[in-house]
Amino acid sequence: MTAPWTLPALHVEEAVRAALAEDFGRAGDITTQATIPETASARAVIAAREAGVVAGLAVAAAAFRLVDPAVVFTPATQDGARIGEGDILAHIEGPARAILSAERVALNFLGRLCGVATLTARYAEKIAHTKAKVCDTRKTTPLLRAFEKYAVRCGGGANHRFGLDDAVLIKDNHIAVAGGVGPALRAAKAFAGHMVKIEIEVDTLAQLEEVLAEGADIVLLDNMAPDSLRAAVALIGGAMRAEASGGVTLETIATIAETGVDLISVGALTHSAKTLDLGLDIEIG
Incomplete structure (x- = not known):
């Protein structure tokens, strides 16, 4: 490569x-x-x-x-x-x-x-038989983010956002303060420019159904078990990209990838x- x-x-x-x-x-x-x-x-x-x-x-x-x-x-x-x-x-x-x-x-x-x-190459090899890509997070060494994200790509991984300014990522705390999935997504769509993608984190299928009703570019399925991930992928039906995250290891990434998700984010690529x-x-x- x-x-x-x-x-x-x-x-x-x-x-x-x-x-x-x-x-x-x-x-x-x-x-x-x-x-x-x-x-x-x-x-x-x-x-x-x-x-x-x-x-x-x-x-x-x-x-x-x-x-x-x-x-x-x-x-x-x-x-x-x-x-x-x-x-x-x-x-x-x-x-x-x-x-x-x-x-x-x-x-x-x-x-x-x-x-x-x-390390990225080791993760990528585990899921080479699937369509999923392993990607990094913002858990990088301060001031060395671009370098470490470059290294992730050298190892066969993909890059998530580089900072707070290049994509909207609505996480659980944003949802809590904003008053729910719907209000958070509507506010993000009203604010973001036409070139900015919107991703939102969910940890239940009920939240996912709210996201599907409102629409987003990517949904982050956080800490879901494989059965829930498979159900989530079926619900999404290709309407948006599906990303899995949360405690992913070399031992679990293949099982996660086999559920049909598009992306798997792994903080360990850079922090460990x-x-x-x-x-x-x-x-x-």
Whole structure:
């Protein structure tokens, strides 16, 4: 699988620059300055210590480039590719000080995003025999949402909304304050522009029937058992897209997908992904 899109260079540089500033502190990399001659050059590789799915090569490249534009970062694979233990993700060559100083920031970003992509791929594989797509949520690392959602796509998942401003998602608390499903949907339709989709969360079939009477683009079936999900899909009858959510795991996602829902949202894709173990190895000789 290839990368789904290119992360905007402006966002990448802004995030990486902030991470480098945090790591360099006030005096810079004093260990490297103390031990490595300013004129020294080095060659290195970023290699996988375990199998996974690649995401974030451009982010890692930016870390080296921002420390010193003379560093040459050459990918050996591409975002969205599957890698095995020992596989090389990139070759790096240039000023040794810059390579050593940028190493941790580059690996932090790359390992995190590869971890998200890898976990997403595991979920996607579980439901490959169905029409359902696994999608992310807004349970992301603050300020890294676009990066993590990009990684979800690299792993074969789909993106839910990116923020509060790109879609209307009426949840149980909105319904409670608004006075019910009907009032909440009518208010949303009156407010939203013609390009904005409206989704509403329900947790009972009775609420779903109210949604069907009012109309929406997507209905979020929250914490429903498989039998209820099947009944809900039958009631919807293709009138709108059906999304399941709530405590979805690798052990339960296939059963949920087999009920006929279109989407399954999984917060764990981003809030519980394990960083993929990667390392930077200096090539000697």
